[in-house]
Amino acid sequence: MTMPVEQLLQRAHTLGADPRNTNFAGGNASAKGEAVDPVTGTAVELMWVKGSGGDLGTLTEAGLAVLRLDRLRALTAVYPGVEREDEMVAAFDFCAFGLGGVAGSGKTQRGAAPSIDTAMHGLLDAAHVDHLHPDAGIAIAAAADGEELTRRIYGDRVVWVPWRRPGFQLGLDIAGIKEANPQAVGVVLGGHGITAWGETSAECEANSLWMIRTAEAYIAEHGAPEPFGPVKPGYEPPADEVRRERAAALFPVVRGLCSTDAPQVGHYTATPEVLDFLARERHPELAALGTSCPDHFLRTKVAPLVVDLPADAPVDDVIGRLRELHAAYREAYRAYYERHATESSPAMRGADPAIVHVPGVGMFSFGRDKQTARVAGEFYVNAINVMRGAEALSTYSPIEESEKFRIEYWELEEAKLRRMPAPKPLATRVALVTGGGSGIGAATARRLAAEGACVVVADRDFAAAEKVAAEIGARAHRPEDVATAVQVDVTDEAQIVSAVRQAVLAFGGIDLIVNNAGLSLSRSLLETTADDWDLQHDVMARGSFLVARESARVMIAQGMGGDIVYIASKNSVFAGPNNVAYGAAKADQAHQVRLLAAELGAHGIRVNGINPDGVVRGSGIFASGWGANRAAVYGVPEDKLGEFYAQRTLLKREVLPEHIAAAVFAVTGGDLSLTTGLHIPVDAGVAAAFLR
Template sequence: MTEQTHHEVAALLDRSHRLGADPRNTNYAGGNASAKGEATDPVTGEPVELMWVKGSGGDLGTLTEAGLAVLRLDRLRALTGVYPGVEREDEMVAAFDYCAHGKGGAAPSIDTAMHGLVEAAHVDHLHPDSGIALACAADGERLTAECFGDRVAWVPWRRPGFQLGLDIAAIKRANPGAIGVILGGHGITAWGDDSDTCERNALEIIRTAEAFIAERGEGRPHPFGAEVAALAPLPEAERHARAAALLPVVRGLASTDRPQVGHYTDSDAVLDFLARAEHPRLAALGTSCPDHFLRTKVRPLVLDTAPDAPLEEAVERLGELHAAYREDYRAYYERHAEPDSSPAMRGADPAIVLVPGVGMFSFGADKQTARVAGEFYVNAINVMRGAETISAYAPIPESEKFRIEYWALEEAKLQRRPKPKALASRVALVTGGGSGIGRAVALRLAAEGACVVVADRDAGAAAKVAAEIGGDDAAVAVTVDVTDAGQIAEAVRAAVLAFGGVDLVVNNAGLSISKPLLETTEADWDVQHGVMARGSFLVAREAARVLVAQGMGGDIVYISSKNGVFAGPNNVAYGAAKADQAHQVRLLAAELGGHGVRVNGINPDGVVRGSGIFSGGWGAKRAAVYGVPEEELGAFYAQRTLLKREVLPDHVANAVYALTCGELSHTTGLHIPVDAGVAAAFLR
């Protein structure tokens, strides 16, 4: 906040942060809050009434002043005089631009009218599970009266917009003692003459609804029905192993229309829901709150095989259910789409896949979107539990869901999103990612939109790079010795459970021992071949299992070396291991091409600065071979190149990006030199 922040704005932001920090109050990026107050018009010098309201797409928990829309209240309320009626209410959103004060701040959301037309200084519109449970109960209006008396009124379902704002304003005038309303099928709205009162009223509605549901549930059968023994959760280790086996397959299916990142959830709420007899019926009813189904689609895909059924049976059934889901979704679209006005169907794949005994897979264009979709479905489970406890779950009609999902205003919001980065929705696994070339590659791939699994034998180094990239939605660290097949399998499984699969593998882990032939021991030979030749093979083999299961193509990139084709002195073990890697590229390109997997290599040379290999003793030994001080080795290598330029880790990372960004989509089996020009290493 700036020093000039209006006191009402400061109070609004503080309240928003408190409300948004507690998931019982509202979901991520859901709901909005507002404040009204008087300020000085800089043009006239006269006082003017303003409203500050959370803008479109913001999140209450992290809201800043820049995320507020700022409107003149007199002009906003004057729109009631030109309102053309509910059939044309979408036109009113564009009219909000003419109510802006100054530059107007963030884009006003569809709920702006609700805040502006209600006669209260502060207004909160939230999506608490308890409130939505009442809103989605079959007899929600009666139950609202039982729960709150005349302190909270009922508003029948209406799509968010100008008319809903008029409805709430009228109900508030007709119920002067009310502190808020339950919005049928949707959520709650509360108000107050000051920020503290508004927040207190919102929390009273939420907590009172929670207590009401809890009291009604005492001594009654479970709202989701009896436990079904055949659907009981698998033990944790088996559950995670099953999830790791199924997720790549499911991700591939969920990416039929466009690539998706996955998220896995096996919370108690999810596992309990899926272990109960009523879960198929309730899941088929779909979600209700607009914020929920815009993220989760109208309903999930539910696997109906036993948790411990043979994997092949589950995979086959998933394929059948996915085909049926797509047919059903297309039929849903065709039932409700207006031939000349509805946006084109965006995609028929599920966003939520429920697997009894295992958990929930959720999908989105990036990890955060996938994770939030899963969180929203957990909200929906909580809503179903509450509604079934006090009555019966009765979400809004399918036709109303379609009106929101394919709303022109929602389509316009989607079109305003920035263009995805080149590697968006791709999951990269980088070995030796804790330093040097691996670190540079990991950082570059993440900067281009990829989710990155930083794999390194040094757990601390891997964690440091992952933290440098960002939070768990961007990168995770795994500890792995690439000579150990079991550790590699665990690393790939961690990637699958974190992001849904793997698309891009960078075989970078390496080391070097510089010795003449007669001084090279069998142990020297074995350790270098174990890490680079055998290790690359093991990583490629384990990753290929996932790449093939996904059916989405992918990339494997080997960081080989100029020494794989150039016969330099005193490095027989290193050069031979690198030559092994180089031929693996050709062999795997030939074998995996039928699966759409491209395999390419990069041959760096003289990457001294930032290199883990050179700093670990290799640099000193190579400097001794060439008779130069170690600190001048990089400059020495540069001078022997055609371009006279030193090669840095970032230059290798650039080559990895070039191979994987989509511009070289028809290239496989290639080795790219990144050596500033070493004629003796030219490929022939």
């Protein structure tokens, strides 16, 4: 790694680690330096800059675009003007150094795609440049008298730049400003953010932080104390438990409405600044103005949906009002699109809100996955901070609606969307797996997550559930964006209700249930006690019923359909010895599949079953004594039980937890979308258990 790259990454991580400096995946940073051209053997001047879509806090070498400065700056001679400036982005590819890999690293992989801000970095005559979206900086940038505030706060060390859409012309403008103002260390970009520079990486970082902290201090010292007005009577947030209960009741309904055009995953935010904003008198007025920074409204849309009812309004009234407001929002968004769309505009992507405000409850945000939904919520919190700062000093004045549309439906943004990988089969789906801490449940949770689902790992052994959830989320930026663990004993109705509520608050709802929790006591009829019978029926028959019932409530409220899968057993149809309680409980589960398929089909909810047999490896049931008992029944060593089961099958193969997980995916992944009420044997072929 070359010295400029090391310095750039270190600076990026420092700046990106603090949300006061910039939002997730927002802003960019660059460094310039020399490297040897392997073709000519001579030194060339290069620029390394964060590529499109990357995040400063987690930036790596692979996330950098690497360009030759001589070629990049030569583009000024062929620049066709602001009306055609978008054409310059494609020209950046012809400025790439080699394959775009990091010079001097020995790597040949293609670098990241250059972002729209590349010209801002490359045309500036400074070795190091930061472009950031700090809340305090955007508060100045989005204030009605932002230019005067910039002069008052920074003197001549920072220069105001009126709003201009990011692009080549903005890069030229800033380069000219720096040349004309040699004393300046940065600029405030109207309606957008800040840019700072320095001749060393340390100087650039210091200038960026000085601009941010100076703005923060000025707002704190000179700002009005309650820029959002007083708390509106009746809009004060209730106690946390009441608020969470209301949120859990509303979230599936809101998610279903916001998934009208495309399925969405949800995120719930109820931080003090959000609850306070929603309770203030000026909240509806300011929310209607929308966000300002392009990074904000690209993720939050031009404005949120705001429920206009007090915090103690009955939940049914709130739901009814949500339906009315959602219909009105869709009409208003279509009108917004039609006001500004031209023949060359991309098609409307969807008219559902990305942000929903419910006073006394909090904010619901939505996206194509949990990270996107969470980041949308975080960006709206940034927007609240921006509004507070701007209103504390002046008047919040975001960019014009027409400019927002130009950004939202920018062909360059459309190209970024086209570069995204195709969604996985279970993308946007939320799955809850009982008994997910081991064996079949753990394998199923892993498979569903690998296919794109958000997974709730539920188990009586919370430590085991946490371990599986942590393994699933290990590769995510935030593990909780992919999987979360909940503790639940399925014999306890209250715990099931709580687990479903936790799943809803984590991801917005539930789309896929796997009823897997189970146990077995292998005893003859005469040795089976009433307690043995009750325990196995409580866990598998009653427990599955309760999980299905509570989950179906959520699925019906969402109106998005869903899947319920029962992990039943070959023993639900096969009569074996010393197995009366277990076999009867599994038969109960098997018939629940048929009954619920018949009842829930009207709601688009499919119910299917998997009938495994002999899943020994990794099984919690077999490890808890069932294996030893079955081995004794069949007269084989316990460690050979899996092999014994395999040899009695038609295929002579051992059934593993992963085989059951594959069957769950097969019946929920989309190819069997018209299948319900089915039982799939996964037993390597047991003729006595053939369904007929």
